[in-house]
Amino acid sequence: MNYKNDFKKLYDAFIKNAVKKSLFYSLFISFAVLFVISLTFWIVDVKEFWIAFIVFGVLEIALFFIFYHFLKPNDVKFSKELDALGLEQRVITMYEYQDDDSLMAKVQRENAVEHIRRFDVKLLKFVIPVLLLVFMISSVVLGVSASTVSVLSATGVIKSGKETISDIIPQEEVYYTISYTAKKGGIVEGELNQVIKAGEDAEAVIAVSTHGYIFVSWSDGVRDPYRKDIKVSKNLDIFASFISIDEYMEMLKNPGEPEIPEEPAQGNIPIPKDEGDGDPLLQRYDENSQIIDGETYYGESVFDGYQQDMIEMLAQDTEMSTETKKIINDYFDTIEK
Amino acid sequence: MINEKDINDFSQKIKEIYEQINRDVIGIKEVIEGTVVAMIAGGNVLLEGVPGVGKTRLVRTLGRVFGLPFSRIQFTPDLMPADVTGTNMVVKDENGKTSFEFQEGPIFASIILADEINRATPKTQSALLEAMQEHKVTVMGVSRQLQEPFFVLATQNPIEQDGTYPLPEAQMDRFMFKILVPNPGLEDLMTIVNLTQKTMEEVADTVCSGEELLRMRETANNIPVANDVLTYAMILVAATHPTGEYASETAKKYLRLGASPRAGQAFISCGKVKALIKGRYNVAYDDIDELATMILRHRIKLNFEAVADRVSPDTIIEEIIQEVRSKYKIK
Numbered sequence: 113m114n115y116k117n118d119f120k121k122l123y124d125a126f127i128k129n130a131v132k133k134s135l136f137y138s139l140f141i142s143f144a145v146l147f148v149i150s151l152t153f154w155i156v157d158v159k160e161f162w163i164a165f166i167v168f169g170v171l172e173i174a175l176f177f178i179f180y181h182f183l184k185p186n187d188v189k190f191s192k193e194l195d196a197l198g199l200e201q202r203v204i205t206m207y208e209y210q211d212d213d214s215l216m217a218k219v220q221r222e223n224a225v226e227h228i229r230r231f232d233v234k235l236l237k238f239v240i241p242v243l244l245l246v247f248m249i250s251s252v253v254l255g256v257s258a259s260t261v262s263v264l265s266a267t268g269v270i271k272s273g274k275e276t277i278s279d280i281i282p283q284e285e286v287y288y289t290i291s292y293t294a295k296k297g298g299i300v301e302g303e304l305n306q307v308i309k310a311g312e313d314a315e316a317v318i319a320v321s322t323h324g325y326i327f328v329s330w331s332d333g334v335r336d337p338y339r340k341d342i343k344v345s346k347n348l349d350i351f352a353s354f355i356s357i358d359e360y361m362e363m364l365k366n367p368g369e370p371e372i373p374e375e376p377a378q379g380n381i382p383i384p385k386d387e388g389d390g391d392p393l394l395q396r397y398d399e400n401s402q403i404i405d406g407e408t409y410y411g412e413s414v415f416d417g418y419q420q421d422m423i424e425m426l427a428q429d430t431e432m433s434t435e436t437k438k439i440i441n442d443y444f445d446t447i448e449k
Numbered sequence: 450m451i452n453e454k455d456i457n458d459f460s461q462k463i464k465e466i467y468e469q470i471n472r473d474v475i476g477i478k479e480v481i482e483g484t485v486v487a488m489i490a491g492g493n494v495l496l497e498g499v500p501g502v503g504k505t506r507l508v509r510t511l512g513r514v515f516g517l518p519f520s521r522i523q524f525t526p527d528l529m530p531a532d533v534t535g536t537n538m539v540v541k542d543e544n545g546k547t548s549f550e551f552q553e554g555p556i557f558a559s560i561i562l563a564d565e566i567n568r569a570t571p572k573t574q575s576a577l578l579e580a581m582q583e584h585k586v587t588v589m590g591v592s593r594q595l596q597e598p599f600f601v602l603a604t605q606n607p608i609e610q611d612g613t614y615p616l617p618e619a620q621m622d623r624f625m626f627k628i629l630v631p632n633p634g635l636e637d638l639m640t641i642v643n644l645t646q647k648t649m650e651e652v653a654d655t656v657c658s659g660e661e662l663l664r665m666r667e668t669a670n671n672i673p674v675a676n677d678v679l680t681y682a683m684i685l686v687a688a689t690h691p692t693g694e695y696a697s698e699t700a701k702k703y704l705r706l707g708a709s710p711r712a713g714q715a716f717i718s719c720g721k722v723k724a725l726i727k728g729r730y731n732v733a734y735d736d737i738d739e740l741a742t743m744i745l746r747h748r749i750k751l752n753f754e755a756v757a758d759r760v761s762p763d764t765i766i767e768e769i770i771q772e773v774r775s776k777y778k779i780k
Contacts, residue, residue, distance in 0.1 A: 224730075
């Protein structure tokens with residue numbers, strides 16, 4: 113276009129604007145992509161953070177040229193842009209009629225040139241809309257932040273996204289129900305129906321046999337009447353089994369396959385072996401000799417009997433020092449409490 | 450061929466024309482400008498307004514300012530076509546021999562004031578069709594050319610519906626502009642009353658001959674139009690066609706019929722005049738927009754929905770302009 117030389121300053125301003133716009137838009141998109149890739153890498157714990165930077169660089173260069181290709185001023189675009197800034201289609205008309213030698217076309221060109229010379233170049237200043245500027249800044253901040261986090265995560269300085277998310281976002285709480293019941297011949301003391309958060313411990317219960325019965329086992333095979341289920345991970349329906357002493361004595365007289373009154377939930381429950389004098393089960397499951405939460409609880413008759421015997425024994429013993437007698441008395445006082 | 454003097458004289462002439470018209474006609478600047486633009490572009494104008502707003506006075510003043518033969522036809526229901534065009538009369542010569550001689554009607558002038566045109570029957574109205582479009586009159590098979598320049602400046606009264614005959618589309622289309630003449634504002638009203646208290650005499654001088662007017666038209670015709678502007682004007686016309694490829698949403702909703710190609714011609718020829726009046730030597734988008742309502746308002750046919758919604762043609766045209774500008778990103 114011949115008239116381009118007359119308005120080189122304007123044309124150069126358009127080229128500068130095209131470069132600025134291309135750079136602006138390409139950076140905006142590239143940083144947005146950098147943000148997405150870095151964030152993804154951080155979340156899925158990809159260690160190859162440099163891929164994000166390579167993508168950013170390649171994308172930035174490619175987009176810059178693509179944008180510049182579309183934004184760079186050609187004669188028609190230059191003319192239209194100028195016209196849109198208040199020249200009222202003078203430039204595009206001048207461009208289209210540049211080879212017209214008619215008088216009116218010449219006058220029109222002169223008129224257009226006159227107006228363009230009066231044109232304020234400042235009007236061509238690249239003005240970024242506020243909203244776009246906000247998006248741009250956000251994109252840069254997010255892109256830089258996400259890539260920094262990704263690098264720090266990959267180098268082990270900070271936790272990966274997966275871990276951080278699981279730390280931050282609370283898992284859905286799961287609760288299990290535990291039910292303790294007693295079969296014939298006993299009761300279960302403690303909280304019989306419990307709702308326990310997954311992984312936590314249940315409250316302790318104890319199976320107590322009634323008169324004439326002894327405790328056999330819990331339905332899951334646990335043979336200790338005291339039980340405390342720890343780290344609960346499923347619903348439990350447990351019952352305590354008891355056997356009458358007569359029946360038990362009969363079983364001892366007719367050894368063979370032990371007959372369990374109720375089939376336990378999990379496997380067979382072995383019969384307790386004789387561990388000393390007398391009937392071990394009778395001793396063990398005496399209602400006056402229970403161990404609860406690691407402490408021994410003695411029934412009153414047993415304790416009183418032992419204490420009476422001890423008092424008599426200490427009274428008869430003349431060789432024992434008074435100090436030793438006092439220690440023994442203190443012990444009985446302690447266990448009585 | 451136009452010369453530099455023609456170009457330079459144009460704006461001076463326009464200035465003088467406005468000055469003289471303003472001596473007799475107060476206010477209605479847009480009406481005056483529209484009428485002058487149409488006259489330079491060679492189009493007919495339909496002026497619509499209530500009685501007493503200065504329509505007839507404007508047309509008379511134009512006749513004086515342009516120094517053109519002027520005739521006034523008061524349209525009434527009993528007016529016959531021959532009353533307009535003229536007719537063959539039987540005349541006797543000196544020897545007593547009889548022959549037919551054509552007696553020219555009032556149409557044989559340069560500026561025709563067709564006053565209250567919608568009060569005549571369609572038959573009489575149609576007598577103007579040929580004159581308006583082809584600037585000739587055919588009577589008894591003989592065509593007679595009307596003198597140039599030739600304009601029909603018609604007035605019609607919107608509220609006098611009784612005893613009126615709406616102009617047919619074909620005739621409406623032959624009016625380049627339909628200009629609405631508004632009531633004068635308070636200030637203009639005071640000026641009018643003060644002026645007419647002193648004298649009712651019209652004082653405008655002739656500042657432009659018919660020949661000069663034709664020269665101005667030729668000068669304007671040489672104004673270059675960029676392809677984009679031409680395209681925009683044509684899209685605007687096409688956008689009024691509710692079923693066309695370029696139909697605007699507004700046209701689809703409110704129009705039954707769009708503007709004819711004459712509207713496109715009017716946009717360009719009047720756009721050139723308007724540009725020259727503004728001292729610009731090319732047509733701009735704004736020129737097209739400013740002309741749009743005058744060119745299109747009588748050429749579009751509203752559908753029932755538009756009537757029911759009480760949407761005026763001017764509103765529809767404004768919406769179409771917005772739509773086209775937005776759709777084609779015209780800045």
